[in-house]
Amino acid sequence: MSGISRYEKVALGLTGAFVLFTAGWFLARQNLSQPYQVYTASSAEQSESAFSSQAEQSQEEYPDSLLAGEVIDINTAEVQDLQRLPGIGEKRAQDIVEYREEHGPFQSVDELDNVAGIGEGILSGLREYATVGTYESGK
16 A cells, blocks of 8 residues: 555545445435335225215215206106206106106106196206106107
């Protein structure tokens, strides 16, 4: 080491210290837990309870209005579904169900004109949102 200058000794010492510090830091980080691990597995019991609670919510909650592209079958719809049709409130929806029970299934949407409280104005507003399913056009 007699052939190395004082400046070279300092540079060599600092380089060695840097290598030791970096190696120690790297090894210390290997023992730490990974900060961004995501676990998506769940027990079957949890997933079943989540599914059943979602099913209960969907059965209890009705949308206030029709969804995009939705058409309601007036021969099978419940009162809550009929209320979502434009111009149909709770009373008219109940009247539709009662008329359907007394006279049988509707053959066409135009037969809603026979239900008390539904005139041509309301009927024209809901033609595109209502259907009579397999009964329409003699199917």
